[in-house]
Amino acid sequence: MSNDNPPPGYGENPDPNYGGQPNYGGQPNYGGAPQPNYGAGPGGAKPDSNLVWGILVTLLCCLPLGIVSIIKATKVDSLWNQGDYAGAQQASEDAKKWAIYGIIGGVIVMVLYIIFFVVVGASSM
Incomplete structure (x- = not known):
């Protein structure tokens, strides 16, 4: 007795990876190992740490506020x-925010420094 209708699910492959490992990373996986997800997490893209700005502020503008910026960035x-x-x-x-505060603080100190020497220079003449 011949049956032309195969049983339900026969010949269908429910696994989109065709026998490979489950795809956890969101990238195409053609039978290889699971791919890690290096992209954005549930919170969106990974935020910039602003570490470079903290280091520059520490070295060039305002040491205390730059250190706070570095600590936050790390x-x-x-x-x-x-x-x-x-x-x-x-x-x-x-x-x-702390890097910006450091830049503003550094500029203010620099302006006050210049004003001080202009005043001292003018009074010595």
């Missing part, structure tokens, strides 16, 4: 890797 990667996406974003914003 927390971004660790918070992101722990899955605290909101904390990483906040640390990035704090690092940027």
Whole structure:
């Protein structure tokens, strides 16, 4: 007795990887190992740490505020890797904020320094 209708599911492959490992990374996986997801997490793209700005502010403008910026910037990667996406974003914003404060502070000190020497120079003549 011949049956022309195969049983349901016969000949269909429910696995889109055709026998490979499950695709956890979101990239095409043609039977290889799972691909890690290096892209954006649930919080979006990884925020910039602003570490370079913190270092430049520390070296060129205002040491105390630059150090605070560096400390905040170094927390971004660790918070992101722990899955605290909101904390990483906040640390990035704090690092940027302290770097800006350091730049403003450095400019103010430089202007006051120049004014001081102009006043002292004018009074000595």
